[in-house]
Amino acid sequence: MATDHAEEPTRRDFLYIATGAVGAVGAAALAWPFIDQLNPDASVLALASIEVDLSTIDEGGAVTVTWRGKPVFIRHRTEAEIEAAKTVDISELRDPQTDAERVKRPEWLVMLGICTHLGCVPLGEKGEYDGWFCPCHGSHYDTSGRIRKGPAPLNLEVPEYAFIEDNRIKIG
Amino acid sequence: MSGAPTFEPQSAPAKWLESRLPIMGLVHSSFVAFPTPKNLNYWWTFGGILMFCLITQIITGIILVMHFTPHVDFAFASVEHIMRDVNYGWLIRYIHANGASMFFIAVYIHMFRGLYYGSYKEPRELLWILGVVIYLLMMAAAFFGYVIVWGQMSFWGATVITNLFGAIPLIGDPLLSLLWGGFAVDNPTLNRFFSLHYLVPFLIFGVVILHIWALHVPGNNNPAGIDVKGEQDTVPFHPYYTAKDLFAIVVFMIFFAAFVFYMPNALGEPDNYIEANRLSTPEHIVPEWYLLPFYAILRSIPDKLLGVIAMGIAIFVLFIVPWLDTSKVRSARFRPLYKQFFWLFVADCLLLGYIGAKPAEGAYLLIGRFATAYYFIHFFVIMPILGLIETPKPLPESISKAVLDKKGGGGGASEGAAASADKSA
């Protein structure tokens, strides 16, 4: 055997390897459609943005709308809540972010109502920081939706949105 | 195996078939003449019971599919339609839903049996590993089945479990949209879970065949945990164990029927009779009872990724049990220390199950953390060390000697056998 290995590769060896390589590339290329079909399809992606009228939400009130199949919390914050959110010492936060980085206008807090732990919907005006509390495994969020206590690693996510009128936003 | 009479077809059609496809001979040697240790106790009937459970799930499942609609707008209503309108639909669904729980009761007994009698040890490692594969597939099947009902627990259970994969660094997010087919659990998720729920039981069926094949190479382990020495230690599978297994299956069916007819929802969650609502999570979300110990482990770790890793290890550690246990003796009957730790471990699993059903706070959280730590200590510390420091009791010379001594002594199970083995030694 040892002497066999020392011999020059033959034309047949080359053909074997080349055939195998072409076959492997072909199999990989064919596998992709079978995997990619699992990804979000065109009809799911088409529902990508919504508009919400804010004029009906009084101070201290909140609504939950659905965007891309996910709940979005829109909260008209009170002065006290804004104050509480602003005066937090950033350095003691798990996911440091100022309140200003999380809002476009301080009275409107817009964020995904999805706990960053394992995806439950937190309950409003609950928890040790009077923001949100997730009942699933006990995550507490403050009045800016930042994670303060519990297993969740990140603040509630702020989606991409814009004020298209004074009292109207477009999410997505 | 040697000594087993081979199959001789008698009639002409049987001869015709057998010379072309020797299937009767295969069945004969596997389930009729197969030499089986003569000292197997009732813990060994759970293999047959599991086969019964699998067939029950497949038959009732195929019937349910005839009346079920896998779409977010209709799934929940179609399950109610099965319950109210379809002739005997309530019966078929209750058998299927409770059947999943019965399946897990049986598999847990079957697995603890293996842990007690050392059935995972050389030469049965692969047999054990195939069993763990079946267990994983069962968890997948039950999870998919629970989701497609599209109740509140279905939806939020699916959300929490799929989000576990989101904890994986880098590939977490793309993996999630691959699982969901969207931005959250939704219709595409329901559809693919339904497809997989139909598929997985047949995969289980395939692995069960491998499992039995791997069993029939070394043959059964037995309560004494010693090897079969010859024909005097065995009896043919039929009629001895076919009768014993059948009797056990009938007793199990009575237990099963008690749930189906008298407390069909005792093992379920009332919240799952509320249709899925993506805007509100139930106050208290819990998985089905058979997953609670792992859920408790997940929650006892206050970090998302580490919690997921701990839960994964808790399940996958089962694969390496054959190499974690260093003892030369199989059966806990002859391992005085392991026997005690075994029961401690059973208690720990039950405790984890209890904690998993409670809110993760205060004393529950603390107890859950200790129970989680002990779970890992059992596998990674106690199992390897015990085999090295424990002095086992003397083993009986042979299975038939153990059986005869036990008969003569009139009971006194393991101790009797061990003591007389002592005398004769």
Ligand code: HEM
């Ligand atoms: C390993 C075997 C199986 C297990 C452990 C299993 C488990 C489950 C579970 C836990 C449920 C939810 C029951 C409820 O709460 O209503 C379910 C539902 C369902 N399963 Fe299965 N299943 C198995 C095999 C099958 C098979 C083979 C099929 C079809 C061929 C099937 C079809 C269905 C359907 C249509 C439902 C929804 C209707 C219902 O709620 O009963 N299952 N399954």
Ligand code: FES
């Ligand atoms: S999902 Fe919110 S704390 Fe776990």
